[in-house]
Amino acid sequence: MSNNPKPVLKPADPHFSCGPVKKYPGWTFDALAQAALSRTHRSATAVARIREAMDRTHALLGLPDDYRVGIVGGSDTGAMEAAMWSLLGPRGVDAFGWDVFGNKWVEDTRHQLKLNDLRTFQASAGQLPDVSQYTGDRDVVFTYNGTGAGVCVPDLDWIPADRAGLSLCDATSAAFAVDIDWSKIDVLTFSWQKCMGGEAQHGILIMSPRAIERLNTHTPSWPVPSVLSLHKKGKANMGLYEGSTINTISLMCVEDYIAALKWASKAGGLPAMIDRTEANFAELDRWVQTCDWLDYLCEIPRHRSHTSVTLKFTEARVAAMDVDTQWALSKKMLELLERENAALDPNMHRDAVPGIRIWCGPTMERDDLAALGPWLDWAYREALDALA
Structure with missing residues (x-):
C-alpha cells in the first residue's frame, strides 16, 4: 500500500497539454x-x-x-x-x-x-x-x-x-x-x-x-x-x-x-487574454517556488514563457540519474496522473529534456492550476517508489 496520500481536490478540467490545448471555458x-x-x-x-x-x-x-x-x-x-x-x-x-x-x-x-x-x-x-x-x-x-x-x-x-x-x-x-x-x-x-x-x-x-x-x-x-x-x-x-x-x-x-x-471577444478581448495568461502563470509559479524537486528549465525569469511552462527535475538523486531513467520517471508520472484523471498530457516535447511541461495560456482556469501542484507532488513520489 502506498505511503503517499492522494490530494483531495482535483482540477475540474485535467487538460494541461501544450498543444492542442484545452478548449475555452464553456465549450461544447x-x-x-x-x-x-x-x-x-x-x-x-x-x-x-x-x-x-x-x-x-x-x-x-x-x-x-x-x-x-x-x-x-x-x-x-x-x-x-x-x-x-x-x-x-x-x-x-x-x-x-x-x-x-x-x-x-x-x-x-x-x-x-x-x-x-x-x-x-x-x-x-x-x-x-x-x-x-x-x-x-x-x-x-x-x-x-x-x-x-x-x-x-x-x-x-x-x-x-x-x-x-x-x-x-x-x-x-x-x-x-x-x-x-x-x-x-x-x-x-x-x-x-x-x-x-x-x-x-x-x-x-x-x-x-x-x-x-x-x-x-x-x-x-x-x-x-x-x-x-x-x-x-x-x-x-x-x-x-x-x-x-x-x-x-x-x-x-x-x-x-x-x-x-x-x-x-466576449471575455474582454486581447487584454483579457493576456491577463488570464499572466494570472495562470502566477498561480503555477506559486507552487513552483515551493517545490523541492522541480524548477524552471529557463533560469532567467525575464526569459520564461508564461504559456508553455517547462520544468526540469532538480532533486539530487534524480538529477544524478541517466537521461533514459529520467524519461522513464516522467512517463510513469504521466501514467499515474492520467489514471487518476488529475492531469492529461503535461509532458515535455519528445526532443526536449526530461521533466514536466504545463500550459498556462488564456483558455486555462487558474483554479485548475492551483489544484495541479499537489497532484504533481503525489505522482512524483509514487513514480520514484515504482522505479526504486
Missing part, C-alpha cells in the same frame, strides 16, 4: 452548429466563414489596418515554411533558434534553402541566444515563444522599426497571450490549436505591406511546392487574404476557431 459541440459541412471551401457560404475567421483574428489581435490575414494548411509549420520558402533570398538572413521548432527554422535556412548569406544563432535548451546581434539590414527568422523549451523573447526592442530587412516570426505559443509590437513584425505565423484551443492542421499567416511588396518583387530561385507558395503568376497571391486557400481546409475546424474568437 454546439459551437460547430454553423459549420459549412459537406460544402466546397470555394462556396460563398464557406468563403464567408473563412473571411469571418480572418476578420475576427485581425480585430482581436489589433492588427494595423493594412496588415493581411490568411489561412494555410500544415499548422504553424506550414505557415512558417510558406513564408520562408516564398520570401527569403534577396537579402542576408539572421536565423535564431532556441527550441525544437526554432532550431528547425535554422536547419531549413541552412540545409533546405541553402542560403548563401546566412548567420545562425542558437542556444541550448532553456537559454535565449543574444538577439541583439541582429542587424536591421538583413532579414530575420525567429520564434517568439519556444513551446518546447519554455523560453520567450521578453520584447521586440532588438528589431529596428526602420529596418530594411523583413522580420519573420513564429508566434504560435505567443499570439493572443502577449502584447505584440506590430511595428517590429513583417510576417507572423501561429496555429490556432495553441492559445485559442482550436483543432490542429491549420496555420494563420499575417503579412505586412512590406512582406506583400517582397512577394511582388521577388521570385525564389529554388523550387517551391504549391502548398507553400504565396505567389500566383509571379505576384503575391492576394486571394489568400480574401477567403481563398491554397488547398482544401476543414470548415469544421474553421467554425471551431470562430467560436473561440467569439469567446475571447
Whole structure:
C-alpha cells in the first residue's frame, strides 16, 4: 500500500497539454452548429466563414489596418515554411533558434534553402541566444515563444522599426497571450490549436505591406511546392487574404476557431487574454517556488514563457540519474496522473529534456492550476517508489 496520500481536490478540467490545448471555458459541440459541412471551401457560404475567421483574428489581435490575414494548411509549420520558402533570398538572413521548432527554422535556412548569406544563432535548451546581434539590414527568422523549451523573447526592442530587412516570426505559443509590437513584425505565423484551443492542421499567416511588396518583387530561385507558395503568376497571391486557400481546409475546424474568437471577444478581448495568461502563470509559479524537486528549465525569469511552462527535475538523486531513467520517471508520472484523471498530457516535447511541461495560456482556469501542484507532488513520489 502506498505511503503517499492522494490530494483531495482535483482540477475540474485535467487538460494541461501544450498543444492542442484545452478548449475555452464553456465549450461544447454546439459551437460547430454553423459549420459549412459537406460544402466546397470555394462556396460563398464557406468563403464567408473563412473571411469571418480572418476578420475576427485581425480585430482581436489589433492588427494595423493594412496588415493581411490568411489561412494555410500544415499548422504553424506550414505557415512558417510558406513564408520562408516564398520570401527569403534577396537579402542576408539572421536565423535564431532556441527550441525544437526554432532550431528547425535554422536547419531549413541552412540545409533546405541553402542560403548563401546566412548567420545562425542558437542556444541550448532553456537559454535565449543574444538577439541583439541582429542587424536591421538583413532579414530575420525567429520564434517568439519556444513551446518546447519554455523560453520567450521578453520584447521586440532588438528589431529596428526602420529596418530594411523583413522580420519573420513564429508566434504560435505567443499570439493572443502577449502584447505584440506590430511595428517590429513583417510576417507572423501561429496555429490556432495553441492559445485559442482550436483543432490542429491549420496555420494563420499575417503579412505586412512590406512582406506583400517582397512577394511582388521577388521570385525564389529554388523550387517551391504549391502548398507553400504565396505567389500566383509571379505576384503575391492576394486571394489568400480574401477567403481563398491554397488547398482544401476543414470548415469544421474553421467554425471551431470562430467560436473561440467569439469567446475571447466576449471575455474582454486581447487584454483579457493576456491577463488570464499572466494570472495562470502566477498561480503555477506559486507552487513552483515551493517545490523541492522541480524548477524552471529557463533560469532567467525575464526569459520564461508564461504559456508553455517547462520544468526540469532538480532533486539530487534524480538529477544524478541517466537521461533514459529520467524519461522513464516522467512517463510513469504521466501514467499515474492520467489514471487518476488529475492531469492529461503535461509532458515535455519528445526532443526536449526530461521533466514536466504545463500550459498556462488564456483558455486555462487558474483554479485548475492551483489544484495541479499537489497532484504533481503525489505522482512524483509514487513514480520514484515504482522505479526504486
